[in-house]
Amino acid sequence: MYSIEPVPLPHEGPSDIFLWRVDFAFDASLDGAAFKSLSDDERARARNFRRHEDALRFASVRVVLREQLARHLGMAAHAIRFASDANHRPHLADSTALDFNVSHAGAHGLIAMSPKRRVGVDIEHHSDKFDWHSIAALTLDASEAAWIERLDIEQQLAAFYEAWVAKEALVKTTGVGITRGLQHLTVLPRDNAEVTLRNEIPDDMREIAARWIAAPEGYSACVAWSTKTFAG
Known part of the structure; x- marks a missing residue:
């Protein structure tokens, strides 16, 4: 069974910053169990991408983001709710406990997270x-x-x-x-x-x-x- 396994990345920044790399498998199906934590809105957004590779990048990073946020917050990954501020920067809808940021290009994505400070990647x-x-x-x-x-x-x-x-x-x-x-x-x-x-x-x-x-x-x-x- 296909699963998305993030790679923890070492860095020399503050110790409260968590950093992961996500490696994409472009032959994966978005209907697979690995993507079950996505919300209906996220699935709709993925379907709007014209290229499967772009949909896979977005969905894979979002799944890992959900899992890591859930692990830190002690809740189910599918229960995580997101919102965006006036500048379209995503954040947790129900908590200010964690800040996060994501990026993806080519075959890889990055996720940064911190409970103490704002992050960008x-x-x-x-x-x-x-x-x-x-x-x-x-x-x-x-x-x-x-x-x-x-x-x-x-x-x-x-x-x-x-x-x-x-x-x-x-x-x-x-x-x-x-x-x-x-x-x-x-x-x-x-x-x-x-x-x-x-x-x-x-x-x-x-x-x-x-x-x-x-x-x-x-x-x-x-x-x-x-x-x-x-x-x-």
């Missing part, structure tokens, strides 16, 4: 057909674009994706992001696993930290969190 699949120059103005500070250009051609795409996942994880942690756009966050050059915000730091990023995390070959990933906890 992003994973991206490196596409050799993608021209990073085409969206550089929307995603990179001019100094970052210039730094990437100085790299060997085979290193440029990976560097772009590293910047992208870091900025996405940071913005997803705030819940509202920055109104000026990703290009006004500067995270390159990368010195180590710790994401360092360079140049001017926007006000909504002053209590946010992040680290790049190990990802499967051909992927980049990052987890971010608020340095201020719910308790203050």
Whole structure:
């Protein structure tokens, strides 16, 4: 019988952050027992995807999210209820006990969860057909674009994706992001696993930290969190 087994991921962030990778099996059927905890709304949303792979990504991550939330809350996975805030960020409908965030790309998904702080996560699949120059103005500070250009051609795409996942994880942690756009966050050059915000730091990023995390070959990933906890 098919089951979805999340992979716990080590990281060097706060110990209250739990992180899992979800590996997708695209030959799985959404009618299988592994997806029994999905709500009717989630099943309808999955059916609205045109591609089975996209439906499978959404459903698999949501099943694991339900299971992990249920384990921490001591309740049944199918009983978990979700809501969205004004910025369409999902949260628990009946509790503020846990914050979570998800991302998926290619054959993998990521889930971050914490009972003490806001979290954000992003994973991206490196596409050799993608021209990073085409969206550089929307995603990179001019100094970052210039730094990437100085790299060997085979290193440029990976560097772009590293910047992208870091900025996405940071913005997803705030819940509202920055109104000026990703290009006004500067995270390159990368010195180590710790994401360092360079140049001017926007006000909504002053209590946010992040680290790049190990990802499967051909992927980049990052987890971010608020340095201020719910308790203050």
